[in-house]
Structures are given as structure tokens and as C-alpha cells.
Amino acid sequence: MFDLNSESISDLGLKQLELARKRKKLEASYKAGKISQSTYEYIVKELTKAVVDLEVQTKEVSYERGFHFYEDAGKPTGQIALSLEDFARKVRDVSLASLEFHQERGDYANWIRDVFGEYSLAETVRNLKEKGEDLRKKILETIEGPQQNVVFLCPSCGKEVSPKRIWKMKGRPNRAGKTLQITLAHYQCLDCRKSFRQVLSKEIM
Numbered sequence: 001m002f003d004l005n006s007e008s009i010s011d012l013g014l015k016q017l018e019l020a021r022k023r024k025k026l027e028a029s030y031k032a033g034k035i036s037q038s039t040y041e042y043i044v045k046e047l048t049k050a051v052v053d054l055e056v057q058t059k060e061v062s063y064e065r066g067f068h069f070y071e072d073a074g075k076p077t078g079q080i081a082l083s084l085e086d087f088a089r090k091v092r093d094v095s096l097a098s099l100e101f102h103q104e105r106g107d108y109a110n111w112i113r114d115v116f117g118e119y120s121l122a123e124t125v126r127n128l129k130e131k132g133e134d135l136r137k138k139i140l141e142t143i144e145g146p147q148q149n150v151v152f153l154c155p156s157c158g159k160e161v162s163p164k165r166i167w168k169m170k171g172r173p174n175r176a177g178k179t180l181q182i183t184l185a186h187y188q189c190l191d192c193r194k195s196f197r198q199v200l201s202k203e204i205m
């Protein structure tokens with residue numbers, strides 16, 4: 001599983017180790033009664049999803065089926081992505097001209113749908129309306145998944161706090177029938193008793 005010649009594999013190995021570590025720590029917290037069962041189950045689900053996502057992200061395709069970046073018709077930038085992970089790396093680098101050119105044509109969404117069969121990911125990318133650096137940030141967030149971290153620092157004393165309660169809220173469907181679902185968590189610092197809320201993830205369903 002470790003291939004020292006391949007940067008992407010070792011990056012992936014590191015990510016998997018990190019996820020395994022998180023899971024171990026989480027189990028310890030749960031057994032020690034520091035987090036509730038609902039919190040535990042939620043995080044396990046998120047971590048499992050993250051591992052599946054890693055597998056999807058590293059699947060490589062042939063040169064021909066790769067994503068070839070252009071700044072305009074007939075103006076290739078020379079950058080080609082062969083996996084979703086590679087794509088995220090290239091998205092960090094490409095010029096804004098190229099980034100926006102493809103988004104306006106729906107090229108990213110079509111590639112993700114047609115080459116990887118990731119329909120819901122594709123539609124999420126297609127619906128991004130941001131421009132410039134915000135677009136770059138949003139595409140990366142969408143491809144790499146929401147931050148799995150649910151441990152936040154207490155805003156008043158700075159100690160690490162795990163969620164007390166996690167719940168989902170659904171908005172009203174928009175004209176296209178899409179609904180925004182937000183996952184929220186309620187925290188209370190064990191040290192200073194400060195309560196706060198955090199949005200953990202936003203999903204368009």
C-alpha cells in the first residue's frame with residue numbers, strides 16, 4: 001500500500017493514518033463517557049464516509065479521460081488531472097481564467113459525472129455560483145469534503161470541547177426542488193461552562 005515513488009499514495013497513507021487515529025481517540029472518549037452515543041455514532045459515520053471518499057478520490061483514469069485544463073478554446077494550460085485528488089491539487093494551481101472558463105461551461109461537473117459516476121458530487125459542483133478565489137475555495141471544499149473535525153476550541157477559554165448534541169436542520173426547497181441541510185452541534189465547555197454552537201456541514205439534497 002505504500003509506494004515511496006508516488007507522492008499521492010503517501011499523502012493518502014497519511015490521511016488514512018490520521019483517520020484511524022481519530023477513530024481510536026473517539027472510541028476512547030466514548031468508553032470514558034466523555035461523549036454521548038449520538039455524537040459517537042455521528043462521528044463514526046463521518047469518518048467512514050471520509051475513508052470511502054479517499055478511495056473515490058484516488059481512483060486514477062487514463063490520460064485521455066483525465067481533465068485537461070484550458071484558459072480558452074484552443075489554449076491548453078498543460079495541466080492534466082488523472083484523479084479527483086489530483087484534480088484538487090491542480091485546482092489549487094490553475095489560473096483564475098482557466099478555473100472560471102471550465103466552471104461556466106460545466107466541464108468539471110460533466111467530468112466528475114461521466115468519468116467517476118459521482119452524480120451528487122457533480123451536481124454540487126455544477127451549482128457553485130462563486131467567482132474568482134471563492135470559486136476555487138468552494139470547489140476544493142466540495143471535492144475534498146467538509147472538515148471532519150468536530151472538536152472545537154472553547155471561544156472563551158481555549159480548551160478543546162467535544163459536541164454535546166448534534167442535529168440536522170432542513171431548509172425549504174428552492175425552485176429547483178433542492179433543499180439545504182445543515183448539521184449543527186451544541187457545545188458546552190467542561191472547564192468554563194461556556195455554551196456555543198457550530199455548523200458542522202452543509203449539504204444540498
Ligand SMILES: [Zn+2]
Nearest residue numbers: 154157189192
Ligand atoms: Zn471554556
